[in-house]
Amino acid sequence: MANFTLRAFMLLATLDATNATGVDLKGTQALVSALEKIGREFVPLEKFIEEEKIQEQKEYSRAQNRRQRINARLKEQKTTKKYVLINEADLKALRETEAYGQVV
Numbered sequence: 001m002a003n004f005t006l007r008a009f010m011l012l013a014t015l016d017a018t019n020a021t022g023v024d025l026k027g028t029q030a031l032v033s034a035l036e037k038i039g040r041e042f043v044p045l046e047k048f049i050e051e052e053k054i055q056e057q058k059e060y061s062r063a064q065n066r067r068q069r070i071n072a073r074l075k076e077q078k079t080t081k082k083y084v085l086i087n088e089a090d091l092k093a094l095r096e097t098e099a100y101g102q103v104v
Contacts, residue, residue, distance in 0.1 A: 007038070007039045007040075007041075008039070010035040010036070010038055010039035011035075011036065011039040011040070013032075013035055014032055014035050014036040014039065017032045018032065059096075062093070063093040063096040063097050064097060066089065066090055066093030066094070066097075067093055067094060067097045069090070070090050070093070070094055
């Protein structure tokens with residue numbers, strides 16, 4: 001998203017510079033053309049989509065690992081009759097995995 005925003009600002013700067021009246025563009029023409037060239041270049045979105053999928057998979061794996069730890073603690077709690085407190089991160093992971101349809 002930042003890449004798109006930066007490119008949009010570059011194109012806006014190019015438009016502002018070319019539409020400016022009374023401004024000498026002789027010294028800045030190379031800069032303006034460079035900004036326009038960068039702003040119009042192709043953006044490969046496949047890379048960003050793959051990175052997003054990898055990040056989602058990592059988050060899901062972390063949630064699954066937390067869920068397994070919680071289940072192990074609960075199983076131990078049932079056998080030893082000890083009360084183990086579950087922290088907020090574990091509760092969040094529990095809710096996330098249940099939202100994915102993973103019920104133990």
